[in-house]
Amino acid sequence: MPVKLKYGSSKSGRQASIAERLHLGNRLVRYALVAVLGCIAVALATVGYFYFKYERVVDDRLAKGPLFARVSQIYAAPREVRGGQKLSADTIASELRRAGYNNNQQMGTYQLNGDNIFIKPGPESYHTTDGATIFAPGGVVQKITAENGAALSAYELEPLLITALSEESNRTKRRLIRYADIPTRMVQAVTSIEDRNFFEHSGVNFLRIVKCGVQDITSGRKRCGGSTITQQLARGFFLSPEKRLKRKMIEILITFQLESRFNKQQIFEMYANYVPLGHRGSYDINGFGEAAQAFFGKDVKQLDTAEYALLAGMIQSPSRLNPYRHPERAIARRNVVLDSMVETGAISASEATRAKAEPMHLTTPNVDASEAPYFVDMVHDQLVQRISDQDLAHQDLRIYTSLDPELQSAASDAVEIGMKNIDDIVQKLHAKSGVPVPHPQVAMVALNPHTGQILALVGGRNYATSQLNHAIAKRPTGSIFKPFVYAAAFNTSLNGTSLGESGVFTAVTHLQDEAANYSDGSGGTYTPRNLISGYRGDVTAAYALAHSLNAATIQLAQMVGFENVAAFARSAGITSARGTPSVAIGTYSATPIDMAGAYTVFANGGVHLKPWMLASVRNNSGDIVADYSPEAKQVMDPRAAYLTQSLMEGVINYGSAAGVRARGFNAPAAGKTGTSHDAWFAGYTSNLICIVWVGNDDYTTLPVQLEGAHAAAPIWAEFMKRAIKLPQYSDVKSFTPPEGITMAHVNRDSGLLADATCSDHVMDVAFLDGTAPTGSCSQMNENPQNLFQKIFGLGGHTEVSPQGAPATTPQPQPYNQPAQQHPAPVNTPGNDEASQQPAQQQPEKKKKNFFQKIFGGGGDKNNKPTGQNPQ
Numbered sequence: 001m002p003v004k005l006k007y008g009s010s011k012s013g014r015q016a017s018i019a020e021r022l023h024l025g026n027r028l029v030r031y032a033l034v035a036v037l038g039c040i041a042v043a044l045a046t047v048g049y050f051y052f053k054y055e056r057v058v059d060d061r062l063a064k065g066p067l068f069a070r071v072s073q074i075y076a077a078p079r080e081v082r083g084g085q086k087l088s089a090d091t092i093a094s095e096l097r098r099a100g101y102n103n104n105q106q107m108g109t110y111q112l113n114g115d116n117i118f119i120k121p122g123p124e125s126y127h128t129t130d131g132a133t134i135f136a137p138g139g140v141v142q143k144i145t146a147e148n149g150a151a152l153s154a155y156e157l158e159p160l161l162i163t164a165l166s167e168e169s170n171r172t173k174r175r176l177i178r179y180a181d182i183p184t185r186m187v188q189a190v191t192s193i194e195d196r197n198f199f200e201h202s203g204v205n206f207l208r209i210v211k212c213g214v215q216d217i218t219s220g221r222k223r224c225g226g227s228t229i230t231q232q233l234a235r236g237f238f239l240s241p242e243k244r245l246k247r248k249m250i251e252i253l254i255t256f257q258l259e260s261r262f263n264k265q266q267i268f269e270m271y272a273n274y275v276p277l278g279h280r281g282s283y284d285i286n287g288f289g290e291a292a293q294a295f296f297g298k299d300v301k302q303l304d305t306a307e308y309a310l311l312a313g314m315i316q317s318p319s320r321l322n323p324y325r326h327p328e329r330a331i332a333r334r335n336v337v338l339d340s341m342v343e344t345g346a347i348s349a350s351e352a353t354r355a356k357a358e359p360m361h362l363t364t365p366n367v368d369a370s371e372a373p374y375f376v377d378m379v380h381d382q383l384v385q386r387i388s389d390q391d392l393a394h395q396d397l398r399i400y401t402s403l404d405p406e407l408q409s410a411a412s413d414a415v416e417i418g419m420k421n422i423d424d425i426v427q428k429l430h431a432k433s434g435v436p437v438p439h440p441q442v443a444m445v446a447l448n449p450h451t452g453q454i455l456a457l458v459g460g461r462n463y464a465t466s467q468l469n470h471a472i473a474k475r476p477t478g479s480i481f482k483p484f485v486y487a488a489a490f491n492t493s494l495n496g497t498s499l500g501e502s503g504v505f506t507a508v509t510h511l512q513d514e515a516a517n518y519s520d521g522s523g524g525t526y527t528p529r530n531l532i533s534g535y536r537g538d539v540t541a542a543y544a545l546a547h548s549l550n551a552a553t554i555q556l557a558q559m560v561g562f563e564n565v566a567a568f569a570r571s572a573g574i575t576s577a578r579g580t581p582s583v584a585i586g587t588y589s590a591t592p593i594d595m596a597g598a599y600t601v602f603a604n605g606g607v608h609l610k611p612w613m614l615a616s617v618r619n620n621s622g623d624i625v626a627d628y629s630p631e632a633k634q635v636m637d638p639r640a641a642y643l644t645q646s647l648m649e650g651v652i653n654y655g656s657a658a659g660v661r662a663r664g665f666n667a668p669a670a671g672k673t674g675t676s677h678d679a680w681f682a683g684y685t686s687n688l689i690c691i692v693w694v695g696n697d698d699y700t701t702l703p704v705q706l707e708g709a710h711a712a713a714p715i716w717a718e719f720m721k722r723a724i725k726l727p728q729y730s731d732v733k734s735f736t737p738p739e740g741i742t743m744a745h746v747n748r749d750s751g752l753l754a755d756a757t758c759s760d761h762v763m764d765v766a767f768l769d770g771t772a773p774t775g776s777c778s779q780m781n782e783n784p785q786n787l788f789q790k791i792f793g794l795g796g797h798t799e800v801s802p803q804g805a806p807a808t809t810p811q812p813q814p815y816n817q818p819a820q821q822h823p824a825p826v827n828t829p830g831n832d833e834a835s836q837q838p839a840q841q842q843p844e845k846k847k848k849n850f851f852q853k854i855f856g857g858g859g860d861k862n863n864k865p866t867g868q869n870p871q
């Protein structure tokens with residue numbers, strides 16, 4: 001049966017199917033378009049939300065003020081240039097450049113003309129704008145003339161910047177620099193290695209980000225740095241450093257904010273002040289300005305191409321590329337930067353080759369030497385007390401101090417050398433005994449004896465490991481206190497009071513260094529003894545101090561009056577001193593700074609100068625906020641000061657500190673060793689006082705191998721040898737006696753005038769006019785009292801009464817200082833003298849037999865010495 005096909009009907013069906021498919025396709029397209037638009041809208045909304053969210057974050061941060069607040073700056077004391085100093089015009093010019101002269105016209109300018117230099121301070125200078133010309137032919141200052149032609153005896157240079165106060169919250173240091181002050185080579189070095197297209201892109205290098213993302217995924221590590229300089233800045237200020245996708249997106253948003261608000265120069269300036277470059281000591285180093293000073297000791301504008309490249313290379317990993325700890329890595333990275341600079345056309349291949357051949361010229365890694373951190377901490381604390389503001393760091397103040405940077409460097413170097421020697425001794429003791437021996441701490445204070453200014457200060461072995469400042473820690477002073485006993489005796493004699501049967505006290509007054517018992521006030525006895533030497537018997541006062549004899553010194557203190565000794569010490573700044581027998585041998589505590597101030601009475605004609613470090617505080621325009629004046633007070637007769645000083649010269653020349661001479665320090669000096677729990681040395685020249693302390697933080701007693709003469713005195717000698725090589729301390733002079741003083745050559749053994757018969761042991765001794773001995777050694781030999789008579793105690797001089805002045809003689813008072821009554825000291829751990837509160841009377845001593853007089857034995861067998869006495 002035939003089939004009839006309906007062609008028209010089939011065609012219309014296909015058309016309908018096509019239409020339906022087209023309709024469905026259109027709907028899908030519309031849906032897709034809506035979805036895309038929706039996604040775009042959501043994305044835009046999300047981006048907009050986060051954009052405006054982080055816009056507010058940026059706004060809030062900028063509303064707080066500048067990203068980097070200018071912090072207060074700490075300046076050194078101005079260098080004083082005097083005629084005769086070994087100082088060249090070039091050296092003066094270099095120091096002025098460091099102070100900002102010629103770079104900052106407001107600070108000042110100079111003109112160097114051969115061996116002459118004309119200096120003109122600007123309106124922002126520490127000094128007035130009066131200029132001067134310094135003539136220094138052959139590297140020696142010949143004359144100084146003012147602008148008006150008048151001759152000047154001295155001229156002060158601009159104070160140098162020591163450091164800035166840290167940002168309190170995180171102990172960060174930075175020296176702010178402007179883009180205009182950043183050398184082009186520095187910019188090129190940074191951009192060539194960190195962001196070559198920095199000045200062309202809009203803040204984000206997307207191609208670089210993709211490449212780093214692929215590299216991180218394939219390597220399984222997140223090490224690739226795809227961030228531009230602006231992104232690094234955004235991350236550093238607003239985000240954590242962790243590598244996460246969300247953090248990267250936020251970083252990009254903040255980057256766009258920064259790029260829209262600041263031009264490229266401003267962004268680079270912020271980056272140059274922000275970039276972390278490791279740490280030094282306990283402080284973080286941020287920014288190229290601080291890094292240039294920390295690593296090279298220069299202003300950033302004074303660096304060369306190799307040094308710019310080194311800093312730029314450190315950005316990648318400051319700790320791993322630290323040039324002090326890893327010099328090979330730092331140099332390798334520096335050379336990579338130099339190659340990058342060649343690739344970008346910043347330098348030629350030959351320049352890169354020369355820069356690669358240059359060794360690193362790093363400054364000293366010792367932060368104590370360059371930035372005096374213990375000193376700076378004290379300055380900050382004193383400012384807080386004086387101007388009552390805890391936020392000093394952010395006031396943009398110029399704080400002028402007493403510090404001498406060159407002397408500070410000498411102090412730090414001497415301490416470092418001395419403590420290495422002490423550590424060697426400690427290690428040998430440990431190896432020998434097998435018992436752990438603590439490594440001692442150290443402090444040093446150097447003072448101008450005529451102004452009281454603290455010129456250098458070291459508060460510990462290493463500021464990075466311990467910020468405890470031992471220069472302000474109270475410790476028993478030991479025998480560096482003894483000169484105050486002898487000074488009180490001289491002062492008492494000058495006041496017209498006779499000291500027992502001896503009459504006027506002199507350097508050759510005879511004292512008895514023998515066992516003597518003192519009541520401790522509780523039924524017990526206290527017997528002072530000498531740490532090492534045993535008793536010496538009949539000795540002169542000069543010998544007793546030179547060899548630090550305890551028993552003889554306590555006897556002298558009793559003759560003067562214990563309270564009078566203590567009162568005199570308090571007037572000299574040793575405020576803890578009390579009128580007990582043990583005061584004579586230094587059982588009361590003082591800080592190294594206290595003792596430096598106390599020794600000014602000897603070095604400065606009886607005038608006590610309170611140590612100071614703050615000179616002036618000024619705002620950023622140079623206007624004075626506060627000036628500070630030193631405190632001075634006459635506490636003893638100048639003649640008594642010189643007489644005591646003469647005895648202390650003997651300590652160094654032939655006494656317990658003779659090792660100072662053996663170590664090569666030969667300038668005129670006076671000083672005293674000290675040993676209690678700790679080791680001390682106090683000494684000075686005509687222009688410098690230095691106190692050294694060595695001891696354990698736990699108050700345990702130092703081994704006998706580390707007494708003052710072996711631990712502290714070597715550090716002092718090392719420091720003073722370095723100091724006198726500096727121009728400002730090279731003109732050391734012999735001590736000049738005041739009117740009323742006679743110098744005499746005296747035999748050390750007899751105390752008589754030296755002549756040809758006793759020329760071996762001679763000392764130059766000062767006497768009050770009319771009190772010098774008149775007899776000589778040859779006359780002694782003609783005297784019926786021969787050697788055997790002296791041994792047996794027959795004939796000769798009248799022995800000094802151990803009871804001191806007769807009862808009818810009123811107890812003398814120190815120079816213009818009334819005596820005060822104070823309680824006996826409380827217990828001092830490890831020191832018997834301070835804990836026994838001895839009474840003021842001494843019983844009669846037993847006579848010695850022939851052998852006892854020769855060998856120093858004898859005394860009361862039932863009263864054995866107890867404890868360790870300061871030496």
